[in-house]
Amino acid sequence: FGNQLVEYAEHLMCNQKYGGGAVRTEIELPLDLSSVSSGMRGTADAVIYSHDDTTIEIVDYKSGSYPVTPHANEQLMLYLIGALQMTSDGLCKYEGGHIMTIAQPSVENGPLSFRSVTVSTDTLREFLFAAQNKATEARILKHPIRQPSNTACQWCRAKAICPEYHEWAGADVLIAACDKGDDAKMSDQLAREILDNRKRITDLIKSCQDYAIGKLNGGDNFPGYRIVEKQGRRSVIKSDAVKEDLKVLFGLDSLQPVGVGTLDRLARENDVCIDFAITRGEPKMTLEPIGDFSEDFKTEEGD
Numbered sequence: 001f002g003n004q005l006v007e008y009a010e011h012l013m014c015n016q017k018y019g020g021g022a023v024r025t026e027i028e029l030p031l032d033l034s035s036v037s038s039g040m041r042g043t044a045d046a047v048i049y050s051h052d053d054t055t056i057e058i059v060d061y062k063s064g065s066y067p068v069t070p071h072a073n074e075q076l077m078l079y080l081i082g083a084l085q086m087t088s089d090g091l092c093k094y095e096g097g098h099i100m101t102i103a104q105p106s107v108e109n110g111p112l113s114f115r116s117v118t119v120s121t122d123t124l125r126e127f128l129f130a131a132q133n134k135a136t137e138a139r140i141l142k143h144p145i146r147q148p149s150n151t152a153c154q155w156c157r158a159k160a161i162c163p164e165y166h167e168w169a170g171a172d173v174l175i176a177a178c179d180k181g182d183d184a185k186m187s188d189q190l191a192r193e194i195l196d197n198r199k200r201i202t203d204l205i206k207s208c209q210d211y212a213i214g215k216l217n218g219g220d221n222f223p224g225y226r227i228v229e230k231q232g233r234r235s236v237i238k239s240d241a242v243k244e245d246l247k248v249l250f251g252l253d254s255l256q257p258v259g260v261g262t263l264d265r266l267a268r269e270n271d272v273c274i275d276f277a278i279t280r281g282e283p284k285m286t287l288e289p290i291g292d293f294s295e296d297f298k299t300e301e302g303d
């Protein structure tokens with residue numbers, strides 16, 4: 001990981017870019033995006049300006065393992081607009097192409113990758129115009145059109161209260177399927193539909209949990225639920241002596257931390273009996289149904 005960070009830093013500081021001229025690199029650059037929508041802001045991971053500001057590269061560092069493409073990436077286009085508007089000529093003079101780069105260290109466990117695309121100032125102007133229209137529509141319409149998708153809603157914290165998301169995630173269908181009771185047969189088609197949509201369904205459940213926990217933490221009531229303390233996970237104590245013993249016993253390089261279940265299995269497989277020290281992690285606050293211990297309410301966290 002350290003090597004990858006060095007590579008990332010070298011990419012940002014490289015002064016061989018853009019015809020060999022010196023570059024100016026800004027890290028964590030706050031951007032004013034009020035030209036798109038009033039009050040809109042962002043922070044670019046890195047912006048590399050050529051010496052004459054005619055070429056700008058926006059770099060976004062993604063730590064997630066799901067590969068992200070820079071192609072038509074709206075986040076990067078918005079940042080590029082913000083970065084261009086900080087130059088003396090804004091979006092007026094320079095024709096591009098500007099560069100949008102995604103740096104991602106963990107794609108399929110491979111090395112640090114840089115994926116770049118070029119975008120012209122004309123394309124950015126068109127995008128800005130479309131984004132301004134969308135933002136205006138969202139502000140002035142009483143019920144702006146919402147089009148849920150896994151990408152659009154990924155980080156949205158309003159899933160629990162968004163009717164469009166409920167519909168898209170098939171909340172009604174799911175509840176109806178659960179209400180069928182034991183004697184009703186789940187059809188293959190329904191089971192498949194539910195499985196095909198597991199991400200949007202589990203995201204909805206998570207969002208509802210956050211919503212309920214938020215209310216309860218804020219001192220409000222949330223019908224039928226309360227917050228309880230759940231014991232933290234157990235793991236082997238971080239003691240070098242214990243680690244060394246385990247290394248000798250099982251030939252493992254790293255055992256910090258290791259689940260107790262894993263250790264039990266290793267002990268069984270190696271036909272040894274061990275006493276080991278364990279720690280229990282910090283307790284977690286979690287939702288629990290009040291007074292209803294029927295099967296429907298049983299969850300991994302709330303049992």
Ligand code: SF4
Pocket residue numbers: 146147148149152153156157158159162164165
């Ligand atoms: S959950 Fe609803 S409000 Fe949030 S991004 Fe998706 S459609 Fe928009």
